[in-house]
Amino acid sequence: MEEHFHINSPLVESLGMTRRLGTPVYLKMESAQPSGSFKIRGIGHLCQQMASQSKGIVCSSGGNAGMAAARVARSMGLPATIVVPSSSPPLVVQRLQEEGATVRITGQVWDDANAEALRLTETEGLTYVPPFDHPLLWEGHSTVITEIAASLGQNQKPGAVVVSVGGGGLLCGVAQGLRAVGWMDVPIVAMETVGADCLNAAVKAGRIVTLDDITSEAKCLGAKTVCSKAFEWSRSAELRVIPQLVGDLEALLAVETFLDEERVLVELACGAALAAVYSGVIQRLQAEGRLPSPLAPLVVIVCGGSGINMEQLANLQHKIRRPN
Structure with a gap:
């Protein structure tokens, strides 16, 4: 279950x-x-379905999806990399780090951060956790x-x-x-x-x-x-x-x-x-x-x-x- x-x-x-x-x-x-x-509802469900055998997850986020992904990854014992745009408040970066996530700051808006998250999926073999677009x-x-x-x-x-x-x-x-x-x-x-x-x-x-x-x-x-x-x-x-x-x-x-x-x-x-x-x-x-x-x-x-x-x-x- x-x-x-x-x-x-x-x-x-x-x-x-x-x-x-x-x-x-x-x-x-x-x-x-x-x-x-x-966000933890959907991200928790997706990670259980897709990331249980993963070597880590990567999520692009302005904040809330990243927080959910970091919390779920910590509960599952998985490393999490969260890519945030520079428009994210320092408070968000701090809270992500407190959850044990590695934070990368890329680009001005979410779309830029997402491109980097997709690149890391390819180059580092991480499981991509999209913030909003997935069944x-x-x-x-x-x-x-x-x-x-x-x-x-x-x-x-x-x-x-x-x-x-x-x-x-x-x-x-x-x-x-x-x-x-x-x-x-x-x-x-x-x-x-x-x-x-x-x-x-x-x-x-x-x-x-x-x-x-x-x-x-x-x-x-x-x-x-x-x-x-x-x-x-x-x-x-x-x-x-x-x-x-x-x-x-x-x-x-x-x-x-x-x-x-x-x-x-x-x-x-x-x-x-x-x-x-x-x-x-x-x-x-x-x-x-x-x-x-x-x-x-x-x-x-x-x-x-x-x-x-x-x-x-x-x-x-x-x-x-x-x-x-």
């Missing part, structure tokens, strides 16, 4: 969000995972929905599920999970920040596009190209995906409000999902008739984040509130 590296994370009602929305809002607290984010990752991430279904019970189905989208791995896992529990009529509100909006850009263009650059401070949403499976889901007749954008400031305000109200500090990337309620995105979708009103309970996946502490939050506040 497969060992799980993730925990069944708490599903808790947010009274503050419920009050704002006028319908119960449940938070799936993936910030409580051992690696700090949902085993999505299968692992899908457990977030099976847990939500078990917690809510037979008689309660969400009105919608809110997720942050970076490369699209969580979106694919959530879609797969909705199919597994028979909830394909539950829409997914897919949140991105302006400047890290590869899904929104693809949906608008009607094809997968590559962003010129990541200009958002939500670096963990910083894939320039969304994975093709996530784009497929966004166009699927089987499932309704509603892509939405917020600015970095809205995501930051959501992080701050969440810290005040729920006493949990999450990354800006996670703030994009929280902003769906705090910035009125869900309420606007209801007013536009794109979500029903009244709405059945809303579930927000609090994807978490390992690259945040009070110093990093202060840096973000300075950059976003007082840009050059």
Whole structure:
């Protein structure tokens, strides 16, 4: 039987969000995972399937996938090399090293780090662990929905599920999970920040596009190209995906409000999902008739984040509130 590296994370009602929305809002607290984010679900599952006989793993990451890969590798007794772009906060590098990983800093953005990780796979015979684009990752991430279904019970189905989208791995896992529990009529509100909006850009263009650059401070949403499976889901007749954008400031305000109200500090990337309620995105979708009103309970996946502490939050506040 497969060992799980993730925990069944708490599903808790947010009274503050419920009050704002006028319908119960449940938070799936993936910030409580051992690696700090949902990534450990898929990466744990993939490593068990692919890396048990490996001489080591290599993962390209802006932070959270790397933290999950390092934690899983340490648990499996495998060496881990994590390739991060120079945009990753020093805090992330430090935490990866504390997990026992070898850290290489390559390039400006995730795409550069990924090219180096693929090179190491060839030259050093390491097992490549992709951060978001692999069926085993999505299968692992899908457990977030099976847990939500078990917690809510037979008689309660969400009105919608809110997720942050970076490369699209969580979106694919959530879609797969909705199919597994028979909830394909539950829409997914897919949140991105302006400047890290590869899904929104693809949906608008009607094809997968590559962003010129990541200009958002939500670096963990910083894939320039969304994975093709996530784009497929966004166009699927089987499932309704509603892509939405917020600015970095809205995501930051959501992080701050969440810290005040729920006493949990999450990354800006996670703030994009929280902003769906705090910035009125869900309420606007209801007013536009794109979500029903009244709405059945809303579930927000609090994807978490390992690259945040009070110093990093202060840096973000300075950059976003007082840009050059």
